Amino acid sequence: MELIIYEMLYIIGLGLGDERDITLKGLDAVKKCEKVYIEAYTSLLSFGLSTDGLSTLEKLYGKPIILADREMVEEKVDNILLEARGSDVAFLVVGDPFGATTHTDLVVRAKTMMVDVKVVHNASVMNAIGICGLQLYRYGETVSIPFFTETWRPDSFYEKIERNRNLGLHTLCLLDIRVKEPTLESLCRGRKQYEPPRFMTINTAIDQLLEVEQKHGKSAYDEDTNCVGFARLGSEDQMIVAGTMRQLCTVNFGEPLHCLVIVGKTHPVEDEMLEFYKITTENPEQKGNEMLEFYKITTENPEQKGNGIA
Amino acid sequence: MELIIYEMLYIIGLGLGDERDITLKGLDAVKKCEKVYIEAYTSLLSFGLSTDGLSTLEKLYGKPIILADREMVEEKVDNILLEARGSDVAFLVVGDPFGATTHTDLVVRAKTMMVDVKVVHNASVMNAIGICGLQLYRYGETVSIPFFTETWRPDSFYEKIERNRNLGLHTLCLLDIRVKEPTLESLCRGRKQYEPPRFMTINTAIDQLLEVEQKHGKSAYDEDTNCVGFARLGSEDQMIVAGTMRQLCTVNFGEPLHCLVIVGKTHPVEDEMLEFYKITTENPEQKGNEMLEFYKITTENPEQKGNGIA
Numbered sequence: 001m002e003l004i005i006y007e008m009l010y011i012i013g014l015g016l017g018d019e020r021d022i023t024l025k026g027l028d029a030v031k032k033c034e035k036v037y038i039e040a041y042t043s044l045l046s047f048g049l050s051t052d053g054l055s056t057l058e059k060l061y062g063k064p065i066i067l068a069d070r071e072m073v074e075e076k077v078d079n080i081l082l083e084a085r086g087s088d089v090a091f092l093v094v095g096d097p098f099g100a101t102t103h104t105d106l107v108v109r110a111k112t113m114m115v116d117v118k119v120v121h122n123a124s125v126m127n128a129i130g131i132c133g134l135q136l137y138r139y140g141e142t143v144s145i146p147f148f149t150e151t152w153r154p155d156s157f158y159e160k161i162e163r164n165r166n167l168g169l170h171t172l173c174l175l176d177i178r179v180k181e182p183t184l185e186s187l188c189r190g191r192k193q194y195e196p197p198r199f200m201t202i203n204t205a206i207d208q209l210l211e212v213e214q215k216h217g218k219s220a221y222d223e224d225t226n227c228v229g230f231a232r233l234g235s236e237d238q239m240i241v242a243g244t245m246r247q248l249c250t251v252n253f254g255e256p257l258h259c260l261v262i263v264g265k266t267h268p269v270e271d272e273m274l275e276f277y278k279i280t281t282e283n284p285e286q287k288g289n290e291m292l293e294f295y296k297i298t299t300e301n302p303e304q305k306g307n308g309i310a
Numbered sequence: 311m312e313l314i315i316y317e318m319l320y321i322i323g324l325g326l327g328d329e330r331d332i333t334l335k336g337l338d339a340v341k342k343c344e345k346v347y348i349e350a351y352t353s354l355l356s357f358g359l360s361t362d363g364l365s366t367l368e369k370l371y372g373k374p375i376i377l378a379d380r381e382m383v384e385e386k387v388d389n390i391l392l393e394a395r396g397s398d399v400a401f402l403v404v405g406d407p408f409g410a411t412t413h414t415d416l417v418v419r420a421k422t423m424m425v426d427v428k429v430v431h432n433a434s435v436m437n438a439i440g441i442c443g444l445q446l447y448r449y450g451e452t453v454s455i456p457f458f459t460e461t462w463r464p465d466s467f468y469e470k471i472e473r474n475r476n477l478g479l480h481t482l483c484l485l486d487i488r489v490k491e492p493t494l495e496s497l498c499r500g501r502k503q504y505e506p507p508r509f510m511t512i513n514t515a516i517d518q519l520l521e522v523e524q525k526h527g528k529s530a531y532d533e534d535t536n537c538v539g540f541a542r543l544g545s546e547d548q549m550i551v552a553g554t555m556r557q558l559c560t561v562n563f564g565e566p567l568h569c570l571v572i573v574g575k576t577h578p579v580e581d582e583m584l585e586f587y588k589i590t591t592e593n594p595e596q597k598g599n600e601m602l603e604f605y606k607i608t609t610e611n612p613e614q615k616g617n618g619i620a
Contacts, residue, residue, distance in 0.1 A: 013433070015333060015431065015432075016431060017335065017431075018335075019334075020333065020334040020335040020338065021333050021334070021335055021431075022333060022334060023325060023330065023331050023332060023333050023334075023432070024329075024330040024331070024332060024333075024334070024337065025327065025328075025330040025331055027334065028330065096433055096437045096438070096440065097440075097441075098437070098438075098440025098441050098443075098446065099437050099440060099446065104443050104445075104579055104580070104582075104583050105579060107443075107583065108443075108579070108582045108583055108586075111586055119441055121325065121326060121327075121331075121433035121437070121438045121441075121544050122325075122333070122432065122433050123323070123406055123431035123432050123433060123434075123437070124433075124437045124440075124446075126436065126437045126440075126446050127406045127408070127409050127431070127433070127434045127436045127437045128406070128408075128431045130406065130407075130408025130409060130436075131407075131408050131429055131431075133408075133414050133417075133418075135414075136408065136409065136434075136436050136452065137451065137452035137453075137454070137484070138451070139451070139452075140450060140451055141447065141448070141449070141450060141477070141479055142446065142447035142449075143447075144447070163477070167451070167473070169451055174447070234431050269414055269415065269418070270414070272414075272418045273414050273417065273418055276418075276421055
């Protein structure tokens with residue numbers, strides 16, 4: 001009898017919502033892996049993964065999961081890959097493995113070490129934003145909005161947004177996430193201590209965007225520019241609100257993750273769809289909650305849900 | 311006791327590969343729906359859905375599926391929506407409900423008829439192309455390449471590609487699909503007969519692209535421009551090959567669906583990843599097959615699979 005050695009790293013997208021957004025194919029793969037890692041960078045925020053969150057996944061998978069923070073991925077990736085040379089190893093990521101947060105480095109490293117890689121795709125923020133009705137093929141280059149500090153206020157996104165706007169294209173703004181940032185104190189003392197995780201809200205993003213517009217003054221956008229704000233996209237309690245920058249600033253979008261789309265030139269069918277998300281009431285927060293109800297996926301206890309919401 | 315009436319239309323993304331690319335959430339929803347439709351427009355080609363294909367899905371779901379062609383969706387959508395006012399109805403789409411082929415119309419129509427809509431996201435070509443290593447946020451506007459005829463050779467894509475290339479951005483080219491096109495004869499006689507389904511190959515797309523470049527002569531791209539060809543993206547036998555337009559023209563990518571990315575300015579990590587897909591052998595078809603092996607997801611009979619491919 002021949003001994004067959006597996007060398008397989010599965011990189012599996014979990015989608016955007018909760019543990020039941022994994023595909024059947026992804027679950028099949030997790031179930032046969034000996035070790036299962038999950039990237040902590042976005043999963044902590046978007047899946048709200050505490051010990052409880054991990055337990056939910058562990059219960060579904062029937063095996064323990066190892067939380068792989070950025071440090072572990074950067075420093076110990078070779079160990080993970082060595083494990084994958086003797087057994088099947090799963091690396092779980094929020095969204096799609098090659099969506100907004102990419103794992104290209106991991107694949108390149110794996111291939112260099114002759115470890116075979118299998119990818120299981122899933123939804124990512126890059127395609128799920130299509131739900132607001134703005135056509136994905138009408139987006140220009142995606143931009144990232146980093147947290148401004150007293151001394152560091154990079155604004156290279158401005159030129160890109162300006163370009164997209166001039167072409168009538170929509171712009172997806174990915175908002176900064178800070179997980180496991182070392183404290184200034186810890187950097188000085190050489191002892192590792194971390195800042196609490198932070199994520200950028202839509203409100204902060206708009207503040208920063210308007211500050212940069214004021215600085216450059218090229219009218220790429222202004223307070224009256226139409227946008228769509230997304231919070232917890234793809235999850236049970238997602239919130240999608242369309243309105244001007246000024247309007248969205250007044251909305252409390254709640255828990256992470258947030259992202260923002262700056263609307264370009266729209267087609268009539270895009271307008272029709274956006275209309276459903278528009279702030280029309282005096283109380284935008286309530287409108288947000290209506291939309292939340294509107295798109296909720298109720299898979300459990302459907303009996304508890306009455307008729308549709310207008 | 312109260313009678314609760316459901317009015318729910320589930321629009322469920324099936325992902326890109328086979329029946330096991332549905333999410334657990336999507337399957338939960340299908341299982342509780344009384345009627346299940348599947349859009350025929352792309353599913354016929356990408357899932358290779360014959361009667362057999364449907365049977366595979368029907369077996370998994372434990373219920374019959376109704377094939378909804380474009381005609382049915384356009385002409386009988388109100389009937390489908392009326393059904394959704396008395397029971398749960400599922401509408402299955404290949405990829406993500408708001409990916410490359412959008413279903414915004416259906417949602418708008420449903421909401422106008424006060425039918426509640428729930429969306430279950432999945433991977434789409436718009437994010438799964440990330441697997442080739444080109445970063446999704448470095449893409450410009452997406453273009454569509456339509457089949458040229460003797461008299462109709464629209465080339466509005468040219469200007470968009472030129473713009474993306476000037477900005478150093480990658481361009482996703484979606485290639486034409488023709489399903490259930492009425493024959494010229496049938497149009498004349500008023501009796502419905504259809505052309506066999508057609509999909510554009512990467513080779514045809516490149517021929518058309520080069521013809522248009524020759525016509526405009528603005529050097530947006532040429533035969534030496536780097537591209538990535540994708541066939542059956544996300545499925546077991548997907549094929550991804552990187553090379554110049556001239557090289558890709560010699561590759562037989564096989565069965566549908568195909569799409570093409572025109573590479574912009576690359577970062578080193580993008581180059582490293584592209585390297586794995588490059589045509590290096592005398593026999594590009596064989597290279598394609600290697601890549602195919604490389605990314606295959608083998609969920610059945612893992613025992614039959616040996617060591618990784620370099």
